[in-house]
Amino acid sequence: MNTARHGIPDLSGAEWHSSTYSGGNNECLQLAPGHPELAPIRDSKNAAGPVIAFGREAWRAFVTQLG
Template identity: 60%
Template sequence: MKSAGRRYDLSAGKWHSSSYSGGHNECVEIADGIPHLVPVRDSKNPTGPVIVFTHQAWRAFLATLC
């Protein structure tokens, strides 16, 4: 994974989607287990691009949704 000149090892991540998604692979997934980062991907394309947030940026993003 490369983002803004950085490479991240996401192999230790445990990907999961929200319990609100209904389990139909039509949402985003986040990965737990990556220190200091929150990787996010499209559940329909698990080998596709990943957006990587810091925990602070992820919390700010979620706060804007509510």
């Protein structure tokens, strides 16, 4: 796996997934699974925009607090 700056993997071929709660309105966060240590997140309205990569445990804690 190629890595880009800041240790974020090359996500050019990533398969992005939206939450089932988004309702298909293209206004949500998307996650690129398949990265054991990271949770790459992007805004579905700006697919070519920046990606934020959280550590898996940090992302899990964030999502848990939302519930």
